[in-house]
Amino acid sequence: MDSIEAPTTWTTSFMRGCRRKCPRCGEGAMFRGYLSIADHCSACKLPFEPLRADDAPAYFTIAIVGHIVVSGLLMLESYAHPPTWVQLAIWLPSTAIMSLAMLPYLKGAVMAAIYCSNKDA
């Protein structure tokens, strides 16, 4: 039995998606750019077009980054009381960097979750 026919658990497929790899085989890349989805897996030919994540990755990114930034901002304010420009200088670039870093991986994870929910149907 090769890796394409091997049964995969939800966790395995999800972790493959988190690495931006095909959720079925774990070999082919899901993306051909930063957020551009490849037509299909280069290894097992799984079509990625039906795995439409829509806005869900952005919602998850906002939720995660928002919790980190707001809690960090409030902790810094309560312990150090820095001037506003210091808070802005820390948290605006942090927000942009964390959002841009997380978004493609969360998109892969959402696409893998969609694949897992559809593969047994």
Ligand SMILES: [Zn+2]
């Ligand atoms: Zn594949």
